Amino acid sequence: MKVAYWPGCVSRGFTPELHGSMALVAERLGIELVELDRANCCGAGVIAEHNQELVDTLNARTFALAQKTGLSMMNICSTCQGAQSECQERLDADTAYRAHINEALSAEGLAYERGISNKNFLWLLVEDYGLDQLANQVKSPLEGLRVGPFYGCYIVRPKHRLGYDERPERDLYLEQVIEALGGEVVEYAGARKCCGFPIVTMNRETSLRQAGTHVGDALDADADCLVTPCPLCHLNLDMQQPEAAKIVGRDLGLAVLHLPQLVGLALGFTPKELGMGKHIASTEWVEERLSAVPAG
Amino acid sequence: MSEFTLKVRRFQPESGDPPYWQQYDVELDETLSVLDGLLQVRDREDGTLVVRCSCRAAICGSCGVKINGESALACKTKLRDADEFANRRNGGGQPIVVEPMGNMPVVKDLVTDMEATHWTKIRRVTPWLLPEGDPPEREYVVPPESMIDVTQSMACIQCGACVSACLSMEADPDFIGPAALAKAYRFVGDPRDDQHAERLNDLAQDPHGIYDCTHCFGCIDACPKGVAPMDQIMRLRRLAADEHGIDDVNNGRRHEAAFTKIIERKGTLDESLLLQESYAAGVKGKLMPTPGAIKGLIGSLPTALRGLRTGKMRSLAKLIPGVHHKLPGDSQKDVKRIYAHAEDHREQLNLYIKGEEAEQEAPEEAVEPEPDEEGDR
Numbered sequence: 225m226k227v228a229y230w231p232g233c234v235s236r237g238f239t240p241e242l243h244g245s246m247a248l249v250a251e252r253l254g255i256e257l258v259e260l261d262r263a264n265c266c267g268a269g270v271i272a273e274h275n276q277e278l279v280d281t282l283n284a285r286t287f288a289l290a291q292k293t294g295l296s297m298m299n300i301c302s303t304c305q306g307a308q309s310e311c312q313e314r315l316d317a318d319t320a321y322r323a324h325i326n327e328a329l330s331a332e333g334l335a336y337e338r339g340i341s342n343k344n345f346l347w348l349l350v351e352d353y354g355l356d357q358l359a360n361q362v363k364s365p366l367e368g369l370r371v372g373p374f375y376g377c378y379i380v381r382p383k384h385r386l387g388y389d390e391r392p393e394r395d396l397y398l399e400q401v402i403e404a405l406g407g408e409v410v411e412y413a414g415a416r417k418c419c420g421f422p423i424v425t426m427n428r429e430t431s432l433r434q435a436g437t438h439v440g441d442a443l444d445a446d447a448d449c450l451v452t453p454c455p456l457c458h459l460n461l462d463m464q465q466p467e468a469a470k471i472v473g474r475d476l477g478l479a480v481l482h483l484p485q486l487v488g489l490a491l492g493f494t495p496k497e498l499g500m501g502k503h504i505a506s507t508e509w510v511e512e513r514l515s516a517v518p519a520g
Numbered sequence: 521m522s523e524f525t526l527k528v529r530r531f532q533p534e535s536g537d538p539p540y541w542q543q544y545d546v547e548l549d550e551t552l553s554v555l556d557g558l559l560q561v562r563d564r565e566d567g568t569l570v571v572r573c574s575c576r577a578a579i580c581g582s583c584g585v586k587i588n589g590e591s592a593l594a595c596k597t598k599l600r601d602a603d604e605f606a607n608r609r610n611g612g613g614q615p616i617v618v619e620p621m622g623n624m625p626v627v628k629d630l631v632t633d634m635e636a637t638h639w640t641k642i643r644r645v646t647p648w649l650l651p652e653g654d655p656p657e658r659e660y661v662v663p664p665e666s667m668i669d670v671t672q673s674m675a676c677i678q679c680g681a682c683v684s685a686c687l688s689m690e691a692d693p694d695f696i697g698p699a700a701l702a703k704a705y706r707f708v709g710d711p712r713d714d715q716h717a718e719r720l721n722d723l724a725q726d727p728h729g730i731y732d733c734t735h736c737f738g739c740i741d742a743c744p745k746g747v748a749p750m751d752q753i754m755r756l757r758r759l760a761a762d763e764h765g766i767d768d769v770n771n772g773r774r775h776e777a778a779f780t781k782i783i784e785r786k787g788t789l790d791e792s793l794l795l796q797e798s799y800a801a802g803v804k805g806k807l808m809p810t811p812g813a814i815k816g817l818i819g820s821l822p823t824a825l826r827g828l829r830t831g832k833m834r835s836l837a838k839l840i841p842g843v844h845h846k847l848p849g850d851s852q853k854d855v856k857r858i859y860a861h862a863e864d865h866r867e868q869l870n871l872y873i874k875g876e877e878a879e880q881e882a883p884e885e886a887v888e889p890e891p892d893e894e895g896d897r
Contacts, residue, residue: 233789238832262851264787269735270779273757276869278862282783285858306737314869317876321869328861332854377687381737382748396609418687418736425798425816426731426770430692434734437691463832464823502832504823 225353228290229257230342232301233265234455238463241499242455245484246300246345248498252491253353253361257298263289266307268456269378269422276314277325283311284325287342288334296341298348300484302454305344306378306386312340313385344379346453346483350397355404363492365406369449369513371486372410372442373398374461376454377418398451401483405490412445414438419457424464429471435460436472439480449479449510451486458482465505479507489514522550524599526557527615528569531626539626542566543615546599554602554618555583555594558630570629578744581679585630586619591684591742594618594630621684623693637689638680641697645704645723652714666711672872673706673752675745682739682749694728698739698749701730705752708759717764724760724768731757731772746872771816774798782844784859787852790844795820 229250235242250257263286265271267279286308290297299305315322316338326335343351349358379386380395388394395416399409420434439461442450452458460468462480469476481489485498489510500507524546531539544561555573562569573583576595583594588606602616624632651660682698689695696704704723707713723729730753739749760766761773778797782790799816827833846852 234791237789237791238827240832262847262849264847264851264855265783265789267783268779268789269754270776271783273754274762274776274780275758275862275866277865277867278780278859280869281858281862282855285854313876314871317871318869318874319877321867324865324867328858331857332850377734377736377738382740393608399609417690418734418738420691420734422735423688423732425775425795426772427692427727428816428819430688430695430732431734433691434687463827466826467819467823502830504826504830504832 225254226256226258226295227298227348228293228295229259230263230286230290230297230299230304231259232299232304232455233268234459235300239455239458239482241502242300242458242482242484245482245488245493245498248493249484249488249491252488252493253358255348255353258293258295260286260289260293260297266301266304267311268303269307272307272310279307280311280314280321281325281328283308284315284322284336285329285332285334287312287315287340288329288336290342291337291340292334296343298343298345300345300453300482301456302344302376302379302452303456304378305342305347306376308342309385309387312342344453346379346397346401347391347394349487350400351391355400358401358487359404362405362490364490364514366402366486366490366514367406368516369407369510370410370447371402371407371481372412372445372447372450373402373415374419374438374442374450374452374454374457374480375416376452376457377416379453380416398453398483401487402451405487407486407490410442410445410447412438412441412447414441419454419460421456421460424460431460432464432468432471435464436468436474436476439465439468439476439478440472440474443476443478447478448513449481449486449507451481451483453483455482463504477505479503479505479510481507481510521547522599523547524550524557524603525615526554526561527617528558528561528630529617529619530569530629531620532568532628548599550598550600550603552599553595554585554587554597554599554616557599557616558594558618570631572631579677581677581744584621584632584679584681584684586617586621586684588617589619591621591681591738593679593681593744596744621680623683623686623689623697624680632680632684634680637693637697638678638683638699641683641700642678642703644696645700645707646715646719647700647703647707649707649710649713650715651712660712662711668873669870670706670709672747672870673702673709673749676702676706676743676747677745679744681742681744682747685738685742687736687738688732688734692728692732695732696723696726696729698733698753701733701756702747702749702752705756708756716759717766720756720760720764721766723756724766724770724772727770729770730760731768731770748872771798784856785846785852786844787847787855788844793844795824 271279420431424431488498526544546557546560558571574580578596606614620626620630621632624637733753775798
C-alpha cells in the first residue's frame with residue numbers, strides 16, 4: 225500500500241513523537257508514505273473564519289499536489305481531516321467555484337479535480353488496510369490495557385460531510401482498533417466530545433475544563449490511557465493536562481497516546497522508540513501494565 | 521409491525537426522588553418516530569409519562585430530546601434508525617435510550633425548562649430589528665438578494681436541540697450558545713438593521729460570546745433544519761474581526777490574524793509564534809499587549825517549560841518565535857500568490873443556499889425562500 229501522506233503541522237511541531245511513530249508503524253505495516261513536503265497548513269478552522277476562499281484554495285493546492293502523485297491521500301490529524309473535508313465539500317459541490325479556485329493554482333501548474341480520497345490513518349487502517357490484517361501483525365497484544373478512545377470533533381462531526389452516510393461506523397473505529405490490538409475498550413462520557421483546544425488562547429478556562437473533565441471521566445472509568453488520532457486534542461489532553469487539572473480541581477495523570485503509538489506498542493516497538501518519553505503526562509503506567517501481563 | 525424497547529429517563533420533582541430509568545416495550549411500524557413510540561407508551565401503558573409535542577412534523581420544535589445521547593427532535597427520528605444506532609456496537613438487545621435535552625433544567629420527565637437557558641440567551645442578543653431613524657410609512661424595501669444570506673439562520677424553529685448538544689456550554693453554562701448566536705447573525709446580516717457594529721462589538725467582547733465556541737460541530741449535527749449555528753458563529757467572527765476590525769479582549773481577532781499571517785509567511789504553523797502573537801501581537805513593535813495578553817503569555821509559560829524538559833519542544837530554538845522553516849523550493853511563493861488571489865476576491869459559497877451539484881453540470885435551481893420570516897413559534 226502506498227499513500228500521499230500529509231502529516232500536518234502539529235505532528236512536526238509540538239508533537240514530533242507522532243510524526244516519528246507514524247513513520248515506524250507505517251514501515252512495519254508495509255504502508256509506503258510519500259510525504260507531501262511542499263503542502264501547506266489546512267487552516268485548522270481558523271483561516272476559514274478569516275476568508276473561506278483562501279482556505280479552500282490552500283487545501284485545493286494540497287489536494288492537487290496529492291493528485292499529482294496518483295495516490296490516495298492520508299492524514300494523521302482529525303483537525304486536518306475535518307478542515308480539509310469542509311473545503312472538499314465546497315470544491316466538489318460546484319464546478320464554477322472549483323474553476324475559480326483552480327485559477328489561483330494554475331501558475332504553479334496545479335489543478336484540483338473533483339473527488340479526492342483523503343483519509344485519516346484511522347479510517348485507512350480500518351477501511352483499506354483491514355482489521356484482520358492489522359491483528360495478524362500484532363506481536364505484543366495489549367492484553368489487560370484499558371484504553372479510552374478520544375476521537376476529536378473534526379473526525380466525528382458533521383456526519384454528512386465526513387462520509388458517515390456511507391460509513392456509519394467511523395465513530396466506532398477506535399474501539400475496533402483497540403480490540404484488534406488486544407486491548408480493552410473503556411466506555412466513558414468524553415470519547416466523542418471536544419478537547420477544548422480551539423479556544424485555549426481565547427477562553428482558557430472553558431477550554432481546559434473540557435480537557436480536564438474528559439481525562440477525569442476516563443480515570444473514573446479505570447482507563448490506563450487514552451488514544452487519539454488528533455495531535456491538537458493531544459495538546460490539550462496531554463501537554464496542558466497539569467493546567468487542566470488545576471481548572472477542574474483534581475489530580476489527573478493519565479497517559480494520552482497518539483494512534484500510531486498504540487498500534488506501535490502492539491507491533492512490538494518500545495515506548496522509547498515511539499517517543500512516549502516526550503509526553504507531559506507520564507506513560508510509565510502503560511509500560512508497567514503491559515509488562516505485568518505474562519506473555520502468551 | 522416491529523417491537524422496540526424504549527429506556528426513558530424519568531423525573532418527577534414533586535416526589536422528592538432522584539431521576540430514574542424506566543423501560544417500555546412498544547409495537548409499531550419501524551418507519552414511525554420515537555415520538556410515536558413515546559405517545560403509544562403514554563396512551564396505552566403509562567399515562568404519567570410526560571413529553572412535550574405538538575405538530576409531530578418537525579415544524580413546531582417542541583419535542584427536542586436526547587436519543588441515544590444525540591440531541592434531536594423525537595418526531596424526526598425514526599424508530600428503526602434509533603434502534604440500529606443503539607445496537608450498532610453491542611450487537612443487539614439494547615434499548616433506545618431517551619433523555620431530556622442537556623444544558624437546561626428538567627421540569628418533568630422529558631420536558632425541559634426552555635426559559636431558563638434557551639429563551640434567556642435568545643433575549644441576550646436583542647433579537648429584533650434595530651433600524652435607523654423612524655420607520656418608513658410603508659414596509660421596508662430591500663433587494664431580495666440581500667436577504668438570501670440570512671435565510672439559513674431564519675430557518676431556526678427554536679427547538680433548542682443545538683443548545684442541548686453544545687459542548688462549550690457544557691463547560692461554560694454562561695456561553696451565549698449556538699441558537700442565540702445564530703439568531704444574532706440573522707440581524708447582523710440583515711441590511712435593514714443599523715446596529716451591526718454595536719452588536720458585533722458586544723458579542724466579540726463578551727468572554728462568553730462568539731470566541732467561546734470551540735468548533736465542536738455538535739450544533740450542526742443536532743439542528744433539524746440545517747441552520748448550522750456554528751457556521752453562523754464563524755460568520756460573526758469574520759465580520760467582527762475582518763470587516764469591523766474589532767480588537768476584542770478575548771484575543772479572538774489576534775489569534776485569527778496571527779494564524780493567517782503565519783501560514784502566509786511559513787506555509788505551516790509556527791506554534792511558538794502563534795502563541796506569542798495570539799496573546800500579544802506587536803510585542804516587538806507598535807502595539808502594547810493588553811493586561812489580558814500578558815496574563816495569557818505568563819499562563820502558558822509552565823506548559824512551555826514542561827515541553828522543553830521532556831523534549832516535546834525538541835529544542836530551545838523551537839520555542840523561539842519565528843525560527844520555524846518555510847516551505848521548500850518555490851512553494852512559499854506559491855502560497856503567497858494564493859493569498860493575494862483569495863484576499864482580493866473573498867468569495868463565499870454557502871451550500872445551504874447554493875445546494876450541491878448532483879453531477880458535473882447540474883442546472884442551477886431557484887432558491888426556495890423560507891416562508892416564515894422569523895420562524896419563531
